[in-house]
Amino acid sequence: xxxxxxxxxxxxxxxxxxxxxxxxxxxxxxxxxxxxxxxxxxxxxxxxxxxxxxxxxxxxxxxxxxxxxxxxxxxxxxxxxxxxxxxxxxxxxxxxxxxxxxxxxxxxxxxxxxxxxxxxxxxxxxxxxxxxxxxxxxxxxxxxxxxxxxxxxxxxxxxxxxxxxxxxxxxxxxxxxxxxxxxxxxxxxxxxxxxxxxxxxxxxxxxxxxxxxxxxxxxxxxxxxxxxxxxxxxxxxxxxxxxxxxxxxxxxxxxxxxxxxx
Amino acid sequence: xxxxxxxxxxxxxxxxxxxxxxxxxxxxxxxxxxxxxxxxxxxxxxxxxxxxxxxxxxxxxxxxxxxxxxxxxxxxxxxxxxxxxxxxxxxxxxxxxxxxxxxxxxxxxxxxxxxxxxxxxxxxxxxxxxxxxxxxxxxxxxxxxxxxxxxxxxxxxxxxxxxxxxxxxxxxxxxxxxxxxxxxxxxxxxxxxxxxxxxxxxxxxxxxxxxxxxxxxxxxxxxxxxxxxxxxxxxxxxxxxxxxxxxxxxxxxxxxxxxxxxxxxxxxxxxxxxxxxxxxxxxxxxxxxx
Amino acid sequence: xxxxxxxxxxxxxxxxxxxxxxxxxxxxxxxxxxxxxxxxxxxxxxxxxxxxxxxxxxxxxxxxxxxxxxxxxxxxxxxxxxxxxxxxxxxxxxxxxxxxxxxxxxxxxxxxxxxxxxxxxxxxxxxxxxxxxxxxxxxxxxxxxxxxxxxxxxxxxxxxxxxxxxxxxxxxxxxxxxxxxxxxxxxxxxxxxxxxxxxxxxxxxxxxxxxxxxxxxxxxxxxxxxxxxxxxxxxxxxxxxxxxxxxxxxxxxxxxxxxxxxxxxxxxxxxxxxxxxxxxxxxxxxxxxxxxxxxxxxxxxxxxxxxxxxxxxxxxxxxxxxxxxxxxxxxxxxxxxxxxxxxxxxxxxxxxxx
Numbered sequence: 001x002x003x004x005x006x007x008x009x010x011x012x013x014x015x016x017x018x019x020x021x022x023x024x025x026x027x028x029x030x031x032x033x034x035x036x037x038x039x040x041x042x043x044x045x046x047x048x049x050x051x052x053x054x055x056x057x058x059x060x061x062x063x064x065x066x067x068x069x070x071x072x073x074x075x076x077x078x079x080x081x082x083x084x085x086x087x088x089x090x091x092x093x094x095x096x097x098x099x100x101x102x103x104x105x106x107x108x109x110x111x112x113x114x115x116x117x118x119x120x121x122x123x124x125x126x127x128x129x130x131x132x133x134x135x136x137x138x139x140x141x142x143x144x145x146x147x148x149x150x151x152x153x154x155x156x157x158x159x160x161x162x163x164x165x166x167x168x169x170x171x172x173x174x175x176x177x178x179x180x181x182x183x184x185x186x187x188x189x190x191x192x193x194x195x196x197x198x199x200x201x202x203x204x205x206x207x208x209x210x211x212x213x214x215x216x217x218x219x220x221x222x223x224x225x226x227x228x229x230x231x232x233x234x235x236x237x238x239x240x241x242x243x244x245x246x247x248x249x250x251x252x253x254x255x256x257x258x259x260x261x262x
Numbered sequence: 263x264x265x266x267x268x269x270x271x272x273x274x275x276x277x278x279x280x281x282x283x284x285x286x287x288x289x290x291x292x293x294x295x296x297x298x299x300x301x302x303x304x305x306x307x308x309x310x311x312x313x314x315x316x317x318x319x320x321x322x323x324x325x326x327x328x329x330x331x332x333x334x335x336x337x338x339x340x341x342x343x344x345x346x347x348x349x350x351x352x353x354x355x356x357x358x359x360x361x362x363x364x365x366x367x368x369x370x371x372x373x374x375x376x377x378x379x380x381x382x383x384x385x386x387x388x389x390x391x392x393x394x395x396x397x398x399x400x401x402x403x404x405x406x407x408x409x410x411x412x413x414x415x416x417x418x419x420x421x422x423x424x425x426x427x428x429x430x431x432x433x434x435x436x437x438x439x440x441x442x443x444x445x446x447x448x449x450x451x452x453x454x455x456x457x458x459x460x461x462x463x464x465x466x467x468x469x470x471x472x473x474x475x476x477x478x479x480x481x482x483x484x485x486x487x488x489x490x491x492x493x494x495x496x497x498x499x500x501x502x503x504x505x506x507x508x509x510x511x512x513x514x515x516x517x518x519x520x521x522x523x524x525x526x527x528x529x530x531x532x533x534x535x536x537x538x539x540x541x542x543x544x545x546x547x548x549x550x551x552x
Numbered sequence: 553x554x555x556x557x558x559x560x561x562x563x564x565x566x567x568x569x570x571x572x573x574x575x576x577x578x579x580x581x582x583x584x585x586x587x588x589x590x591x592x593x594x595x596x597x598x599x600x601x602x603x604x605x606x607x608x609x610x611x612x613x614x615x616x617x618x619x620x621x622x623x624x625x626x627x628x629x630x631x632x633x634x635x636x637x638x639x640x641x642x643x644x645x646x647x648x649x650x651x652x653x654x655x656x657x658x659x660x661x662x663x664x665x666x667x668x669x670x671x672x673x674x675x676x677x678x679x680x681x682x683x684x685x686x687x688x689x690x691x692x693x694x695x696x697x698x699x700x701x702x703x704x705x706x707x708x709x710x711x712x713x714x715x716x717x718x719x720x721x722x723x724x725x726x727x728x729x730x731x732x733x734x735x736x737x738x739x740x741x742x743x744x745x746x747x748x749x750x751x752x753x754x755x756x757x758x759x760x761x762x763x764x765x766x767x768x769x770x771x772x773x774x775x776x777x778x779x780x781x782x783x784x785x786x787x788x789x790x791x792x793x794x795x796x797x798x799x800x801x802x803x804x805x806x807x808x809x810x811x812x813x814x815x816x817x818x819x820x821x822x823x824x825x826x827x828x829x830x831x832x833x834x835x836x837x838x839x840x841x842x843x844x845x846x847x848x849x850x851x852x853x854x855x856x857x858x859x860x861x862x863x864x865x866x867x868x869x870x871x872x873x874x875x876x877x878x879x880x881x882x883x884x885x886x887x888x889x890x891x892x893x894x895x896x897x898x899x900x901x902x903x904x905x906x
Binding site for chain 3: 446453455456460464468469
Binding site for chain 2: 203230233241248
């Protein structure tokens with residue numbers, strides 16, 4: 001019993017240092033910009049960079065659009081599969097897991113070949129079209145997480161009974177969808193949204209290969225050309241991820257303590 | 263056709279219409295692009311069927327890049343799984359205060375999503391030539407990492423970096439499996455005469471094994487498809503497969519687009535197989551833990 | 553000397569004392585049930601016999617050997633858990649063989665023993681199944697076979713039936729009792745279900761907040777409950793407050809109706825004191841020609857038809873007395889508001905002293 005506890009402490013201390021030392025090192029490095037003393041110059045430099053602001057707001061815009069369209073695609077599908085097409089469940093679940101199986105770089109490679117300017121659907125022919133394609137590619141990336149969290153939320157409410165109750169009260173399909181189903185799976189939607197946000201903000205491969213000015217490629221560019229800004233950016237990125245996960249925890253805890261009852 | 267059949271048909275049609283947007287999305291953005299690459303791997307530029315592209319993968323340069331990719335993915339997944347397992351074991355069964363468990367899990371949720379470019383920056387700031395740990399080791403202990411052959415932009419460096427998101431992922435996936443080990447199994451084994459070691463080798467490990475192996479495979483696929491961290495750490499100098507493919511997409515460095523498709527096909531096959539075995543093993547493990 | 557001796561057993565978890573000074577001896581081959589509500593300490597005692605908990609004070613002796621210093625894996629005890637606890641990665645055969653393999657038995661001997669055990673529980677045909685492919689009742693029978701295979705000195709059953717369906721519960725408890733008698737194995741059974749305990753035990757220990765309120769045969773526990781707790785926990789019971797009229801003649805009144813008790817009230821009781829009396833619902837009847845030397849008259853408050861019995865509640869003074877009568881097709885249940893006379897034997901009226 002005693003040795004077991006000592007072993008556990010050693011494991012935890014080792015893990016903690018593996019996780020924390022790089023963060024401390026990064027933070028320390030980000031303060032080194034001014035010679036001979038610590039300063040927040042690197043952060044000042046980052047925040048005053050017009051490209052930082054542009055690429056960051058572009059990625060936030062993208063994240064919001066991805067979340068909206070992702071939710072509009074996933075929630076009705078998950079609902080419909082539970083309600084009317086339970087036999088399609090394995091197929092739909094398999095499809096939603098595909099983005100975990102096929103590497104992002106392969107997927108975007110396919111897009112570039114399939115939707116180039118000389119194809120039938122020339123997404124990449126214009127900047128707007130490429131933006132759309134990028135949004136769809138983000139939706140693809142977040143599909144496994146979004147679907148899983150929404151589907152889990154739907155399992156806790158009995159969608160069949162809820163729908164029948166709404167129908168017997170004379171509700172139309174849009175009313176059922178937006179007044180009954182959505183509010184009840186909100187916790188799942190929110191957790192999916194936060195993960196999507198974290199993924200979209202940091203994603204490098206897709207916007208880089210589609211040549212869009214997103215935050216990921218900007219980070220890479222800065223990393224290749226500057227010395228002290230990259231660690232500052234890493235700290236900022238870590239804070240963003242941390243914020244998303246904190247909100248996620250908050251939402252899941254909230255929905256656990258107050259389960260939505262139909 | 264009777265009217266009942268007509269109604270049934272209409273109902274079926276509506277049922278399918280409900281998931282039509284999803285299916286269209288899946289076909290357009292998942293299935294078609296993948297199929298395009300897969301079929302492209304088996305035709306030549308003139309459009310005729312051929313195995314030349316797949317055979318073309320078996321050149322020294324491409325094989326070498328697959329090999330280094332597999333090595334890094336294997337090392338970081340096995341290392342990550344090993345350390346992650348012990349961490350999870352420590353917080354679930356090690357008798358530690360419960361706040362350690364919740365902090366580790368929260369932190370793992372963050373760290374497993376902290377990959378890509380920023381992670382590369384963090385490790386450069388830690389173990390790069392002027393990184394904090396490198397300098398501390400030099401100033402305090404007189405150990406010159408880089409003189410002793412260490413390089414962050416190498417197999418070992420990349421493996422260490424990847425493990426930063428591999429360990430937390432392992433912790434997140436294996437903790438529920440460890441929680442699923444019922445106290446009664448240990449007690450039943452004990453009362454039947456088993457020692458602690460016998461319990462672990464004959465009961466706990468066999469029960470956990472599908473989860474551990476499956477998660478290791480998932481970590482493997484996770485590392486194999488990752489590009490951003492390696493790319494921003496090493497630029498295009500380090501020839502892992504995703505970087506090779508990235509260069510091919512940007513500038514056809516292989517001078518044969520169809521060979522590029524074969525390169526992608528190779529990635530799909532490797533990550534696909536490891537993921538499918540993961541899913542299969544996981545279903546097995548869940549069946550046991552009901 | 554008894555086979556299993558528990559003497560002066562105490563157990564505290566932090567500041568909470570869950571077992572208080574517990575003494576008991578169990579004979580070889582005896583089937584003893586620990587009965588009580590959750591948190592009464594019955595499971596803790598079982599786990600101290602198994603060795604999963606160490607007593608804060610006192611000793612556990614099995615077959616003359618003090619067990620306190622022995623780990624669970626050195627005690628040679630069989631145990632069946634509430635949640636089956638079969639090893640999910642092993643077939644039925646391997647589960648039953650587990651203890652034998654640990655003991656280092658030869659393969660041919662193991663196979664023979666496993667076959668014998670599976671025959672005992674009538675599951676020989678399922679030897680190659682995995683636990684998840686079987687029903688709860690089947691799993692629990694395998695768990696029983698697994699516990700018995702290494703020929704343990706004592707068999708411990710920790711609420712083995714409470715996760716099962718009502719029907720299987722009854723058939724499995726009969727099977728357990730049959731196997732126990734066939735093997736003559738000393739068995740300790742923990743349950744919160746009084747019907748279970750009454751039906752299969754040689755003796756019952758009724759536990760109440762860390763103490764044994766009464767130890768006795770099922771017949772004694774049911775018919776002569778020693779404390780108010782035992783009386784109310786085992787079976788359904790009417791508790792009636794009565795006033796003492798004359799302690800010398802055992803004369804009391806319920807409401808305004810006088811009764812002479814058979815059991816002496818004792819010397820400490822004075823006229824005017826209140827005593828608690830217990831009466832089982834099946835002890836009385838209002839049927840025509842019902843036997844009994846004592847009668848109480850009152851108004852019927854409610855009458856529930858439960859199938860084979862009719863449960864009627866009658867108001868006598870301030871007390872409400874329930875009693876059960878067997879259903880008879882030719883007789884209609886008593887009507888609410890009807891005034892009836894309940895007859896019973898005065899010796900069935902027990903005095904509850906605590």
